[in-house]
Amino acid sequence: MDAVDQIPSTVDLDMVRAVFETNVFGVIAVTNAMLPLLRRSPAPRIINVSSGGASLTINGDPDGPFTGLPTSAAYSPSKTALNALTVQYANELRKDGILVNAAAPGYVATDINDHSGFLTPAQGATLLVRLATLGADGPTRLLQRGRPRALVAVGRPGASTARGDAPGVGAGQGAWRAARCCAPRRPARPSPPACPRPAR
């Protein structure tokens, strides 16, 4: 299956369940399994790998950068749920000094998109490493924009709002590898458009 198989009105519900199993329920299982170890760390950090496809703001904009992409009932909503989950974990674990963030790496050349991404895996990892090595006063629960050099949505623990989401063209993989139900394997446009910068 390909991205077209995720179109809401015709999607196979079992495939949607499989995607959520990996991208949402799997994250809860892994996070909770790791928490005892994280609590023993001097600098515990959790980074959930999200996607620009998670952004309700971007997806809801009829003139937005994803307008040309197929609609999705699986991958994008699962990443939206992951963002929501990130906020809930961040709120719970802030008092314990565990910083929890979601990040979108951008459109990275990996197996899932047949290596059509315009970022290398090393470039895609840059943001994740930055979030994994945040200082104790670093942000938590805030969704970081995908461009490795464009960290926005900056805030501090206790900040009341999270602004912005990453604008990468969402590609990804999970238990649904067999179903190939990830985001579009190739961008619908020759090159992804510039990412809108959230208003400050």
Ligand SMILES: NC(=O)c1ccc[n+]([C@@H]2O[C@H](COP(=O)([O-])OP(=O)(O)OC[C@H]3O[C@@H](n4cnc5c(N)ncnc54)[C@H](OP(=O)(O)O)[C@@H]3O)[C@@H](O)[C@H]2O)c1
């Ligand atoms: N590439 C992009 O442009 C892009 C953009 C936005 C977000 N992301 C996100 O980045 C993350 C990594 O994706 P990627 O691009 O690196 O894709 P990838 O190269 O296809 O790697 C996916 C990895 O996930 C593992 N995996 C799949 N299902 C699993 C499961 N049920 N349990 C445990 N491991 C599982 C795969 O393991 P096996 O090889 O053993 O199957 C593989 O190592 C995903 O969360 C994706 O949504 C990617």
